[in-house]
Amino acid sequence: MEFTEKIPITIEAQLKEQPLFYAATDLMNDGQFGKQWLILTRTEVAIWAEDGNLTSSLPLSDITDARVAGGVGGGTLIADTKRGPVIVLRYTAALTSIFGHVAKLIGALAKGEELPTASEKDFPRLCPKCRTPLSHDSLACPVCKNNGKVLLRMLSYAKPYRKQMIAAAIMLILTTLIELIPPYLTKRLVDDVLTPKDMGSALLWIVVGLAATSVVLTGMQIVRGLIGVWIGSKLMGDLRRDVYQSLMRLSLSFFDRRQSSQFIGRVNSDSEAMRQFMTDGVIWVSGEFLRVVAIAIIMFSLDWKLTLLALLPTPLMIIMSSLLWPKMGRLWYQQWRSVFRLNSIVGDSLQGIRVVKAFGQESAETSRYSASNRDLIKSDIRVQGIWQGVFPIFSLIAGAGTLLIWFYGGRNVLNDGMSIGTLIAMITYLGMLLGPLQWVSQMLNWASHAISAADRVFEIMDTPADVPDTVNPANIGRVKGDVEFKQVTYGYEKHHPVLKGISLNVKAGEMIGLVGHSGAGKSTFINMICRFYDSDEGTITIDGNDIRTISQNDLRQQIGVVLQETFLFDGTIAENIAYSKPDATELDVMRAAKIANAHDFIVQLPDGYDTRVGERGHKLSGGERQRVAIARAIIHDPRILILDEATASVDTVTERLIQEAISRLVKGRTTFAIAHRLSTLRNADRLVVLDHGKIVEVGTHEELLQAEGAYFKLVEAQKELSQIKGVESA
Amino acid sequence: MNELEVKEVQEEQPAELAEKDPFEIHLLEPERISFSRSSGGVFQAVIEGKAYDEIVLFRVFPFRYTTQFISVRNPKNEEIGIVRDISLLDRESRTEIEKELQLRYFLPIVTRIESVKQKADLWIWELGTNLGDTRIVMRNLHEFMQFPGNNRVILTDMNGKRCEIRDYEQLDSHSKRQLRDVM
CATH class of the missing domain: 1.20.1560.10 (ABC transporter type 1, transmembrane domain)
Structure with a gap:
């Protein structure tokens, strides 16, 4: 609580009971700048003016839930009451996180649920001396600091x-x-x-x-x-x-x-x-x-x-x-x-x-x-x-x-x-x-x-890394590959969550197909496993270890990716395949390429494995690049594999080659695969259907088809689409 | 040939859809909408005979048109329609929608620039706005100042708070001097 100010004495003297939580807002209800205090007790939500006058109060018994409505540059805290929604207060964007927490608190109080605890992230980070915003990870105030x-x-x-x-x-x-x-x-x-x-x-x-x-x-x-x-x-x-x-x-x-x-x-x-x-x-x-x-x-x-x-x-x-x-x-x-x-x-x-x-x-x-x-x-x-x-x-x-x-x-x-x-x-x-x-x-x-x-x-x-490495990383060695999402919520911009309360338990070696419209949160889901971003709420565990406690180096050792845009670095094909394992022998490289159905086409290149690829080098076709990327993942030998649209935009022959390569790659590894073509996910043990950041269905292809739910609709829509495509190409 | 195709498509569509193309932008007729505010302060509307007890507004072109092209949506973020120009609405609706837009798009208009100081790696602006005095803190200028054109400047705080300078030519000379140094 060191970042919040103390309640003014004029208000404190009038309080009848100990406040559960309090926070100052920087806007008046008419939208003018000004200071008001929200004081939450077990019985009511009260708004006080800075000079000690009670502006409004709402008994908790009337409230059914609370939420924030984010505007641009500011937001509104709304309480849902039996008589309809009521605006409690307004605030500027600087206070978004703290009133997000207040809304959750009021909601939990109203519904009689367990009260959420505030994390440090919920408070606006201001310098205690001069009220200047502080950067995310340092307590040193840039204004108070020495100029020299x-x-x-x-x-x-x-x-x-x-x-x-x-x-x-x-x-x-x-x-x-x-x-x-x-x-x-x-x-x-x-x-x-x-x-x-x-x-x-x-x-x-x-x-x-x-x-x-x-x-x-x-x-x-x-x-x-x-x-x-x-x-x-x-x-x-x-x-x-x-x-x-x-x-x-x-x-x-x-x-x-x-x-x-x-x-x-x-x-x-x-x-x-x-x-x-x-x-x-x-x-x-x-x-x-x-x-x-x-x-x-x-x-x-x-x-x-x-x-x-x-x-x-x-x-x-x-x-x-x-x-x-x-x-x-x-x-x-x-x-x-x-x-x-x-x-x-x-x-x-x-x-x-x-x-x-x-x-x-x-x-x-x-x-x-x-x-x-x-x-x-x-x-x-x-x-x-x-x-x-x-x-x-x-x-x-x-x-x-x-x-x-x-x-x-x-x-x-x-x-x-x-x-x-x-x-x-x-x-x-x-x-x-x-x-x-x-x-x-x-x-x-x-x-x-x-x-x-x-x-x-x-x-x-x-600039602090948003995804800081832990100080005492847990030694995980070689993992089995159990992955669990527990109530994971994340948004690229806070309070615009792209994933909402995702819970999923994946056993080692299982192949999960992620399905959903574009923008449903599939790529974000995958980014979370790689820990490119940290979840705002909830945890992700691998073999029961929170991924935040694993050093990022260790974590990425366990994870292999074949991404939508296969990026090859400037260097030879052999170097690209051995990217994650520079000490791989020539035999290792060839073996990986063979498994990835890439060996044959590479050998036929005039420069073979020494062909320069990347920005200045030989231009490989999309399907070839993908197979090189698959070989790269194979040599990495990860326990957890991530495939993002690995077969998009290639012809059917190439797609078959890639499909074969992938099916060899996924064997024995926990796999998360995204594909727009639902047919390519047939081999998945379970399909997870995402919609607007939530999991709406989980099951095998057959189960989901029988359920005639969201997945069924997606399949039908795709069938129609492929028919249109068939007409187009005819 | 083309005409024939169009005809066929229309025939295939169910009657209901034919009269309301889901991909057509639905402009709301000013006479058939009215906006008001509930006792709890929540923005409400009656649109084309249907009452909505909570309405969310979006400016479609927040920089170019502040009072035109307003997307009217329900809390589930489904678009009910678009108000082309709020000046065509009746008086009560107009005041309420203006107020709601001002609250939702919290963008105080800068009336005076007290000072722009660079302390360490932060730029600190002390501003007078139409909604009172405030301070804006930026990490640098090139990412936190936007110039949408017509002498307008949008200032963004490290925390996402924004202020607008409508026309920097119209500011008083002290403010202009402060601004000139950083533009």
Whole structure:
């Protein structure tokens, strides 16, 4: 209950009995924002206003049931009474889960059933301090958290390369100090040699000194550069690896909601931006900082009054920089969004290029692209424009300092208060000092770019897997294959359940055919066994173990799938067959292919088992791909087998080949099969008919036909359909 | 040839179906429907002479038409028919249907944007709406802001709460400034 607020004292004082449950809603009954309290006791459902006035109450004896009616962006809690339904309260989408629970509570109270207990999932997850919604799996509030954290976290990637970083830093300090020597030598040249016109050996030595510093400087810059490149590439590699690993770890539901083209850009360009910041950025910034400090010290020791004067414009530059910082960050994000939109249009239309061409929509797609392209051009111009405008202004301000030195320093020289050499040295040093200050803006660019990139990258890394792996997985070894569904309810979007209270007990080795209209929940049913998603309610057990207590690795070891879209990876046929068992011998691969009726056609291919398939390789026909997929499942040797429409869209000969392969595959394994063609499920031990997410019938083909229920209707409908098809093809 | 086929199909159909094609969109005639609210606050209707004690409304084109093409359904989600334009209904029905739509499609209209701040990885919007002040929290902008066109913006909260900016050109200058930074 730590996420719920306490009842206000004004209300609590008036309560006659201990509340069973209470919750605050964020809407008034007329739909305005506002706070009301629902307080549930054993006798009534009461609604209180925040100020302690009772708004309404409904005796529980009147209520027969309760439910929520979900709207869009909000919902309504409705109590069914003997006099018809009554609206209890309204709430926004943030509170959907908690009032879903309230409805169940009221319903159970009214019907005298056992009260459901609230799980943590039922409460809105808000930060106790600032009421900001929290992400699903972490209690750390993103608003209350430290802002520099992203930066620190980013820098933590540099840790493994500490030694190299230190070497680079030492080089940096040395080069910075050496860079300061030439202006001093110049000063000596002017004051000691040129002004007195003293042609001694000094000229030669000073020039030799200048030459030596340049040579040393160049050498050190090269070495530093090489170290930088080395660290940078390593860092980049680490980042990319981590992002990719996170992507693989995430649950399917994460990808359901996003376009995959989005990630390709993220993995590469965002990690590049972060690397740039960490290697070039950090080294450069610290080097420049060091230089500024050193130059300031030298300048002050040469002539502190003049230095103060020359530094007058610097606060202005710093203020300008800090004003620009947040602005630029947003503009960069904006530009990134435009690029992202453009990329997803390209991704979309190229993936669907057949549809585009078939409907003759090339020009529509082009204009869609052009519109986004224009957006990008606009935001490009804006970002770059501000950039280009800022620079000259910075140099103008910086130039003002130089002018001041020329004027006052020049006067000092004329009054003999200062040597010409010192004046020249001052001007050179000031140039070196203001250089990095102008570039403070470039630092903003790097930093803000990198931080927003880091934000996005860490977002992926931080997204909790919806299907978390258990901490102490049960060791299941090789399972028998008993599968049991106990009251399983699940919806891809909560409160739109696709499966409702499914209960089914399947014995090891049994073949279950799943039947129903499209959208009845067949594929979801299968996804639940694979644990691609976690059930909202109820449990699924394998050999009596809740699948949540089994590590996902172990679980998938036991499960083999042959899916509707047979996806073959880029690689040879042999590699694809041995996908789940890379150490399979050539004989294993051939045996599996033989069982899958694939061996013969593979051998006849010019490249045999070494034929490259996948995106770039040899195009196999649908039936061939399916048989390769079956071979893949056979070599996996799972205890539980899942077949999804394995024989859709192939000719009858191929279908027979596949059917044979499948019947060999299912032998001795617990099998769940989906097929649109009901005839292909004849071999199933039991058929489970799903309708609107519920099991409506279970039985063998013959039993169900005799019962003349839902299955019978499906069969009849299909018969009609095949007759029409027969006419079509005739 | 074609005509002949059509005729045959019609003859095969039972008389009942022939007059009411199940695949035809059934538009409700404004004179034959009336909406009201029960004492419990539940939305009810009498449609073509039949009384329904609970009715659920759906906007067919929630973004494009907010007061036209309203699908009227019973709680079992069976479509009774479609109201083409609610402005053609009688006054009481119109007020009730408008109210019900507003409640079911909870989409406050933004009247003022107080601030848009980025804290850590969250975007926090402090908004004034026609239904009172509220705060919207987004994980990022590119997934939680939608632009259906005509200067409209739909803002979606991490929890699914939504707000609408009807026309960002019509907002006051402070709000526009806040918005410009993030659009």
